[in-house]
């Protein structure tokens with residue numbers, strides 16, 4: 001068993017392995033591959049692997065055995081696809097960081113050191129983190145959100161931590177520019193809401209991702225196997241379609257939030273003639289009566305059952321619902337299909353992922369437990385940072401996780417916010433759709449992680465994150481950390497439906 005073998009070697013890595021970019025701990029895909037199920041239909045394989053893509057999959061040992069067939073599948077399509085066990089990555093990252101100035105490395109920092117070395121020495125371009133918040137560590141960033149019982153601090157999960165590997169000069173980006181006192185345990189600190197005289201980017205994070213990172217929020221091997229199988233069926237269905245037919249996007253604008261209909265119209269113009277675009281906008285006096293119907297659950301079920309490749313939502317959201325049109329209960333009303341959408345919601349909370357300390361109950365990094373300010377706890381000093389593992393009751397879930405994890409319905413990738421979002425998130429959508437629609441001469445598909453990475457880079461520039469200053473209110477700090485609290489659930493190498501034909 002590969003799992004056992006690697007457990008045995010866990011603490012005996014030769015120092016040379018570190019210098020060699022940890023290549024020795026990477027499990028060769030062929031060794032982990034499993035034979036496809038008897039009688040399984042196999043679509044024609046792609047003619048040429050995309051050599052520009054080098055995927056690293058990180059999974060805890062107990063989930064890794066579920067990934068053999070998937071790694072082999074990706075290997076046939078990409079320049080490389082490798083698996084590293086989380087336990088090995090953490091161990092290797094610890095060793096690799098021995099010479100750095102880090103004094104208190106936790107598991108997210110160890111994992112990040114490993115990814116940084118893999119990026120520098122093995123030129124990885126994409127990382128798939130296999131594991132929900134309970135089994136694959138979470139980096140929480142910190143906002144000085146004004147809430148008196150919380151001592152004006154709030155923590156939010158941020159997978160951008162694992163994508164923003166380096167500073168502009170190529171050195172390791174530890175997301176911890178300020179380490180004095182309690183700031184050593186606070187990463188990605190954003191100020192400007194309670195503290196007006198400090199830089200908003202208090203920890204001086206670079207923010208710009210070097211690699212594309214996505215996560216499968218799964219907690220056991222069965223769930224990992226289901227998402228892997230679903231992702232393969234999706235990709236095979238795309239390959240079978242080839243260049244036949246146009247890709248289809250559905251753009252949803254729900255009443256009651258900001259009016260994002262013009263933003264969605266711009267998305268539609270970017271996508272252009274290569275896409276069939278179905279708009280479901282709320283109606284008011286500005287919308288002609290003969291316009292397509294406004295969004296409700298029946299409309300969304302109809303769109304999903306007819307097949308849609310990209311589903312974009314603007315409107316209010318909560319953990320389990322797009323207000324007025326979609327919820328986790330809707331899953332039972334959709335038919336199973338291999339034409340599954342990539343979903344992107346700019347609304348609040350639908351990519352709910354884990355507890356939000358110190359408001360909600362949490363376990364801290366020193367194994368203390370907290371009721372949270374929502375339950376009456378009052379902090380009279382900076383709250384202890386949360387544990388990077390949000391287990392049991394602390395591992396929350398929502399619409400994005402449910403749609404991704406469902407074995408044969410829902411979506412194949414989900415981008416959304418793990419807490420409240422703000423209208424500036426529409427800038428992320430601009431960046432995403434611009435990259436998706438970009439003409440590609442080499443015939444390679446747009447990939448969801450690349451579009452998300454481009455969205456964050458675009459966001460940095462368009463929202464002037466390098467120069468943003470606090471004002472009397474709370475919004476500048478919120479603008480700054482908007483891109484940190486969005487999650488990509490899904491394999492970042494997933495191709496999107498063909499968005500443009502190669503130019504002649």
Ligand SMILES: [Ca+2]
Pocket residue numbers: 175176177178179183184185186187188189203
């Ligand atoms: Ca800090």
Ligand SMILES: [Ca+2]
Pocket residue numbers: 164165166167168173206207208209210
């Ligand atoms: Ca960077």
Ligand SMILES: [Ca+2]
Pocket residue numbers: 132133217352353354395396397401
């Ligand atoms: Ca979760």
